[in-house]
Amino acid sequence: MIGRLAAGCEIVARQRSEALAKWVQAGRRDDLTGYRAALGPAVRLVLLCAVAYGVLAVVRAAPWLMWLFAGWWLRAAWRATRAPGENVDEPLDDEPDEPDVEAVVALLFEVLGDRDRVHLSTVLAHLQKEGQCEGWTVADLRARLDALGIPVRPKVKVGGVPTRGILRADLASHFPGPEMPPSPATVDAA
Template identity: 70%
Template sequence: MARQRSEALAVWIRAGRRDDLAGGRAAIGPVVRTLLLVGAAYVALSILRAAPWLMWLVTAAWLRAAWRATRAPAKDADESLGDDSAGPDVTAVLALLAEVLGDADRVHLSTVLAHLQKQGQGAGWKVADLRARLEALGVPVALKVKVAGVPTRGIVRANLDRHFPGWETSPSPATVDAS
């Protein structure tokens, strides 16, 4: 649950970046959002130090949220990227990854998800949903893939070569139907 919360906060911070600006002005949003989180954490810790009995309420809320997270079924975790009723179409997913990777040797899952959503697929998915589907297909997802100085989950071409020899040369459909 802590990992989900931290990933959600990281996505929220990254969403503050403005694409219509360049340079340091584009990064003002993430900086402000990070400062807001740091300020909120400071205020929360100050309140807890002043009234330590509130920690019982925080602990109860955390335990309830953790229990609910384990009780809830994985949201569409067994759905595949492909729409093949006989099973997931790994070749279509590999073709999509080859298209997104292009000449690069690594790509973030957020970039793959954005590419899918530009094609009108994967609406409402989060990076965690995409990761669960890829892992269910046996596609290796690396924990920290560094692209443009940002480390996060992603796909590494060498891992795909190791798990699926000749995956880029196999004939496959150009798009993946993820509906």
Template identity: 65%
Template sequence: MIRRLAAGSAIVARHRSEALAAWVAAGRRDDLSGWAAALGPAVRLVALATVAYGALALVRAMPWLMWLLTAWWMRAAWRATAPAEGTSEEPEEDPSDEDEQPLAAARAEAAVALLRQVLAGRPAVHLSEVLAHLQQHDQGEGWKVADLRARLEALGIPIDPKVKVGGVPTRGVRAADLDAHFPTEETPLSPTQVDAA
């Protein structure tokens, strides 16, 4: 649950910051040039700073508001890591620990099966390729690589920051890491396991 909230918090923070940055950038007028064109974004930045200062003053005056903001943030973070199949059917009440463990294990199992399918016998795959595969099958709409990485990490799937495929090092998943964390019957025994047998 903590991993899911942490991953969801990263997603929510990135989405909020990107939305605010896009809103500020949208203030630029293409029909003007020079400082007049940049006046719109400057005004929007001042408006954002004013709202942030007002919110901070309000929370300082009424500290109990922080509980509401925290609850809102945790709810948004929880929903941000909902699986693609049921993004809108998330239950209103958080499931108990007994119900959550089999569900998390099933999600991890499904994610590992997908990764093995995309790996197709190769030693490693970039997360961008996994995301492209998902989106070709009408899943992960609007996701970015960071969203996929956060969801996989929340499921306990190891992500390597420097997977080299086609000479390009970037974030990805290695088949050896999957086999180590999620062994299957087909996974070959390591030399130490053979010696022990």
């Protein structure tokens, strides 16, 4: 349960920060150049800071409001990590089974095919094509992989585009299978 809430908190924080960043960036004007084009994002950032300061002032004046915020945050975190098809209104006591790490690693090797690296967006597209992970973002997938201990690199270059992804070498060294010999570091550690 704690692991699910921790992963959910990470997902919710990432989703909220990405949404706010997109909102600030949307203020940029393409019809202007120079500093004038950047005035929109600057104004939105100042407005965002003013709202944050206002919320802080309200919470300082009425600290009990923080409990409402904490309850909302935990509920959002719990819902962010629900399994596909899981009832949203089910009680918090029923925790879904954690996915099998070996099955996830096998799926990643399947998506890798004969390549040595793959973007998380490609993995997510494969999963969604199979009818899984509907409504997930790459950030959601990354949080789930991190929770399972599967290494994700921040900049994996595929087709000249660097973004989050997985390397075959990382998977092979962390999860040696029967067809792969263990890495020398694993043998030395034993």
